[in-house]
Amino acid sequence: MKAGVITRVDGKPGEVYYPYSVVDIPQPTPGPDELLIKIHGAALNHRDLFIRQHLYPGTTWNVPLLADGVGTVVGVGSQELEGWKGKKVLIPPGKGWASDPSGPEESYAVLGGTKHWPNGTLQEYATFSAAEVEECPVHLSTPEAAALPLCGTTAYRAVFNKGQIKAGQNVLITGIGGGVALAALQFACAAGATVFVTSSSAEKIRSAKELGASAGVNYKSPEWEKDLQKMLPKSRPYLDLVVDGAGGDIVQRSVSLLKKGGIIVSYGMTLGPLVPFTMTAVLKNIELRGTTMGSRKEFHDMVSFVRLKQIRPVISTTTRGFESVDELFEIMRSGKQFGKLVVLLGNDQAKL
Ligand SMILES: NC(=O)c1ccc[n+]([C@@H]2O[C@H](COP(=O)([O-])OP(=O)(O)OC[C@H]3O[C@@H](n4cnc5c(N)ncnc54)[C@H](OP(=O)(O)O)[C@@H]3O)[C@@H](O)[C@H]2O)c1
Known part of the structure; x- marks a missing residue:
């Protein structure tokens, strides 16, 4: 399956700009408490630009990029999770932080492009713990849903x-x-x-x-x-x-x-x-x-608030396909965006 990654070139942090490339990697298999998710859309955050400049903690190469995303559950790791199949879910943007308002209880990791949690939303399929994902509010389009988790x-x-x-x-x-x-x-x-x-x-x-x-x-x-x-x-x-x-x-x-x-x-x-x-x-x-991103509880509370108030994330640009992602990075570098930069993935025509 395809994934979008950065590859290594020489250069100092802040001066280097790692090239983006699309690679083939093996499709992951869900563990007993995990879901296999087909990713429909992913979105950039400023941290992804910092990663390409080697200015973000844990920056590494050849790990799927991006932390924001949405997908549909297409496989499960155990019988008890069968009920998740076919559900559209928001991807958890971080892990290691349950609910403590003052900060993470464990070592915390943000998704995408780092060695702390070598997983990301810029890949065709990904596995995540069923306990970490949120059901996608029905009023959101695929780009809006892809844009929500981390920045929300x-x-x-x-x-x-x-x-x-x-x-x-x-x-x-x-x-x-x-x-x-x-x-x-x-x-x-x-x-x-x-x-x-x-x-x-x-x-x-x-x-x-x-x-x-x-x-x-x-x-x-x-x-x-x-x-x-x-x-x-x-x-x-x-x-x-x-x-x-x-x-x-x-x-x-x-x-x-x-x-x-x-x-x-x-x-x-x-x-x-x-x-x-x-x-x-x-x-x-x-x-x-x-303040940093937030806990599992805050992710849940945020999604509930968005559902209650029918809030729709603001999308600046939506592109299609792994090859288009560099275009989105260029928009972020120029600072021209008003809202989120989203890429739709897969060959199926995910609902806009
Ligand atoms: N701590 C965390 O967990 C966490 C989570 C998410 C983001 N962040 C950080 O938050 C920052 C923004 O992230 P983002 O993803 O929202 O970025 P983004 O979408 O790339 O937006 C950056 C915005 O910064 C504004 N800006 C640039 N220079 C400015 C200045 N001198 N004064 C005020 N605003 C200025 C620009 O606003 P205009 O276009 O309106 O001029 C620009 O749109 C980044 O530093 C990112 O790393 C941290």
Whole structure:
């Protein structure tokens, strides 16, 4: 069967860009507690770009790439699992973390392209524990379902469990073109919060408003925080929460906008591996909270929330076939996406 992998070439982390290639690998056989899943669609996350640049922990070669995906159960490892056959399921994006809100109980691994868990969604068939998959909400198309697991779980944990968002509060979500940021926007709006965004593009801010954002500013503007200050409602002229995936000077920029004791949740550092914390933020009792993807429980809770609120992940581009995946990486490198980059796999015409 086919799989999409990176192959090894010489180069230093951050300078190298490992070539993508499509290879033949043996079809896996499910263990006694596992399901054999035919993958219909898979989606990129920024981590996959970091993997190609050797900037992600555990990066390795010749392991199926990608962590987001959806498929149908076509085989089972034991009689008790027969009932799963034919079900459309969301692939678990990580393992080793059951439910502890503070972090993984065991050594945690994210799916796709690493030596920590040599499995990924960019292959024709894959095996996963039946206890780890989630039944796919019926309102989702195949690309929407493929786009959901990793970025949905990350956004859910960031907004609710770390950000403690409540109806009526003001939240800023930065870099709204990103997959996690858009999921966070949808979740915060569904929870009744008032959402502000930043982006490099006026068009992306317009699209975010169509999804429920109140207003937005361009983060390339030298004093975007002052522009945003003017947009906050008179009745609540401060932010309760910032959800950020870029890093950089987010603390300095947002400190004047946040209420006393306000929270900044950082789920990534696209700009580099440091976020300076300032004395002004200390004196204002601001909390900077790091967050990662999420537990098995948060994956489940997120899918239930998406089902309840009938949320549909935002798709930027959908391609077909393993050979098209490099195209999606190029879009991510250029930063032109607004939402998720999805590839449909297999010869069957999976429902769009
Ligand atoms: N900790 C975890 O478990 C976890 C899970 C998922 C993601 N992440 C991390 O989160 C980050 C985003 O991931 P993703 O998959 O959502 O990425 P993505 O889809 O590639 O989106 C990245 C977005 O970053 C925004 N951006 C770039 N420069 C920015 C700046 N100076 N200020 C604000 N925003 C900026 C851009 O927004 P515009 O297009 O609007 O300009 C871009 O769309 C990455 O660092 C990733 O590794 C971490």
